[in-house]
Amino acid sequence: MKHGEIIVGLDLGSSRTKAIVADVRDREIPEILGIGESRSVGIEAGVIVSMERAADSIREAIVKAEESTDVEIGAAAISLNGEHIKGIDSRGVIAVSGANGEITASEVATVLEAARTLALPVGRSVVDVLPQEFFVDGQRGIRNPVGMSGVRLGSKVHIVTAEEQVIDSAIRAVRMAGLRESIVTAKPVAAGLSSLSDDERELGVLLVNIGADTTGVALHHGESIRYIGIVGWGASSITSDIAVGFRMPLVKAEFLKRESGCAKLSMVENSVLEIPSVGGRSPRESSTHMLSAIIEPRVREILELALAEVRDTEYWGRTAAGVVLTGGGAKLRGVPEVAEDVFGLPARVGLPDRVSGLFDAIADPSYAAAVGVVMAASRAPRKRRRRSDGAVFGTVRKVRQWVDSLL
Numbered sequence: 001m002k003h004g005e006i007i008v009g010l011d012l013g014s015s016r017t018k019a020i021v022a023d024v025r026d027r028e029i030p031e032i033l034g035i036g037e038s039r040s041v042g043i044e045a046g047v048i049v050s051m052e053r054a055a056d057s058i059r060e061a062i063v064k065a066e067e068s069t070d071v072e073i074g075a076a077a078i079s080l081n082g083e084h085i086k087g088i089d090s091r092g093v094i095a096v097s098g099a100n101g102e103i104t105a106s107e108v109a110t111v112l113e114a115a116r117t118l119a120l121p122v123g124r125s126v127v128d129v130l131p132q133e134f135f136v137d138g139q140r141g142i143r144n145p146v147g148m149s150g151v152r153l154g155s156k157v158h159i160v161t162a163e164e165q166v167i168d169s170a171i172r173a174v175r176m177a178g179l180r181e182s183i184v185t186a187k188p189v190a191a192g193l194s195s196l197s198d199d200e201r202e203l204g205v206l207l208v209n210i211g212a213d214t215t216g217v218a219l220h221h222g223e224s225i226r227y228i229g230i231v232g233w234g235a236s237s238i239t240s241d242i243a244v245g246f247r248m249p250l251v252k253a254e255f256l257k258r259e260s261g262c263a264k265l266s267m268v269e270n271s272v273l274e275i276p277s278v279g280g281r282s283p284r285e286s287s288t289h290m291l292s293a294i295i296e297p298r299v300r301e302i303l304e305l306a307l308a309e310v311r312d313t314e315y316w317g318r319t320a321a322g323v324v325l326t327g328g329g330a331k332l333r334g335v336p337e338v339a340e341d342v343f344g345l346p347a348r349v350g351l352p353d354r355v356s357g358l359f360d361a362i363a364d365p366s367y368a369a370a371v372g373v374v375m376a377a378s379r380a381p382r383k384r385r386r387r388s389d390g391a392v393f394g395t396v397r398k399v400r401q402w403v404d405s406l407l
Contacts, residue, residue: 006033008065009374010058010076010179011187011367012170014043015212015236015328017057018370019065019076020362022355024378032357032371036065045213045232046081046187048169055176062177075180077377078170079369080127081187081214084163087228090115093135093154101149103136108146111155118159125167128160128186132224143223160186160228183377188216188228190372191326195350195365196220200321206343207350208306209369210329212236217306221315229309231302235329238298245294246275246286256291263299263334265292292334299335303342322346326368 007030009020017040022030038060042053062073092114098104116129134142135154145153171181191209192201204221213234219227242261243253256275262268270289277283310316322345325335330349339347351363352371362371 005378006071007182007374007377008062008073008076009079009190009370009372009377010061010174011079011190011370011373012043012046012048012054012058012081012173013040013211013328013366013369014045014081014214014234016040016366017043017061018367019058019061019073020367020370020374021065021069021071021073022357022371022374022378024374026356028354030355030357030371030374030378032355032359032362033071034065034068035358035361035367036061036063036068038064042173045083046211046230047084047166048173051169051173051176054173058174058177058179062179073179075182076174077182077373078174078184079187079190079373080162080167080170080184081211081216081230081369082162082166083214083230083232084166085127085160085186085216085228085230086124086162087158087160088118089132089156090118090159091154091156092117093152096150096153101151103145103148103150103153105146107153108134108155111153112157115155115157116159120161123164124161125164126159127162127167127184128189128228130158130160130189130225130228132156132158132226133222158225158228160189162186183373185373185376186216186228187211187369188218188230189225190370190376191216191350191368192218192220192225192324193372193375194352194354195326195368195372196324198223200324203320204315204318205321206310206319206323206345208303208323208325208327208330208339210235210302210325210327210335212328215302215306215327215329217309219310219313219315219319221318226315227310227313231305231309233302233305235327235332237302238295238329238332241294241298242291245290247278248276249278252276257295257332260288260291261295261332262288262292263295263332264337265289265296267334267337268292295332296334296338299332299338300342302329303339307342319345322348324348324350326350326365328366330365 042050136150
């Protein structure tokens with residue numbers, strides 16, 4: 001079968017490593033051709049802790065993805081995660097040099113580069129440059145200044161930064177698995193690309209990506225990301241609470257959570273549960289009420305920490321479209337209802353539904369980041385100058401990608 005341009009998205013999760021193979025001839029609606037998934041080893045809280053084991057997980061997911069298609073995979077776009085990811089606002093200003101003061105796409109790229117040129121702490125690099133608005137002389141709130149006339153052009157952006165060592169480790173693990181990296185993007189950014197509608201981004205929406213070890217937030221308003229943050233708690237902490245509360249192995253606690261768990265006690269119809277014991281002891285009996293009584297406080301705590309990340313930001317309160325939940329933790333029954341309690345906003349589970357092809361195979365909130373990183377890579381320019389520094393290389397691509405979308 002003949003394909004168009006192929007892009008592979010790689011989500012290095014703490015629980016699962018996912019690879020998505022997509023044909024991106026239609027850059028707005030990628031066609032999913034195949035998927036591969038493996039259990040993550042050597043990755044904790046979004047950070048590579050064992051290069052060889054992480055590379056094995058990546059290699060296994062890639063082999064499965066290749067087997068599900070007729071595509072040989074040589075490179076992948078990577079979603080980056082972890083508490084080390086931080087977002088900061090920045091501004092840039094340049095003098096307009098075009099004929100008659102007309103602003104061109106080249107000058108937009110220059111002013112965005114000016115905004116990303118800021119002093120960062122030692123050991124940190126820029127991952128994403130997310131344009132928010134432009135200024136032409138005294139006029140504010142401009143989304144696309146190309147074709148306008150003026151003397152001074154300014155930009156306001158949200159810059160996502162990460163620890164260089166973590167970026168380097170992710171790239172090295174991918175290379176050790178036999179691949180080249182194409183772009184690197186932050187996981188909350190990627191998850192939003194595949195699961196949020198244009199109307200939600202315009203009205204204002206909070207994306208909450210509940211992973212295994214971390215929960216990321218991305219606050220959108222006016223079609224731009226206004227804030228990115230990550231807290232160090234995720235769905236695995238719920239599993240741990242169940243294991244401790246019922247004195248059972250983690251693997252069985254995870255199964256119990258998925259099969260019988262509910263995040264909101266008031267939604268549960270009480271019934272008897274058989275709880276497996278350890279050390280050869282006989283199973284015990286408990287109830288679905290007791291299970292939810294363990295789960296609900298931890299889910300509320302995770303979501304309250306997510307709320308604390310955005311509550312004091314300028315755009316909190318401008319989220320008319322509510323909350324969208326992605327990540328594996330969003331699959332637990334009752335989570336949207338608890339989110340509505342915590343945030344005081346309507347909430348829904350977000351699926352990566354801005355795709356064609358094998359949609360049924362990825363119609364799951366845990367695939368939002370893997371599909372989103374495909375979309376991020378698909379919108380980047382085809383011809384780029386390769387850089388040895390992967391973090392800087394990825395950032396320049398993001399700036400050019402955004403400018404290209406203006407034309």
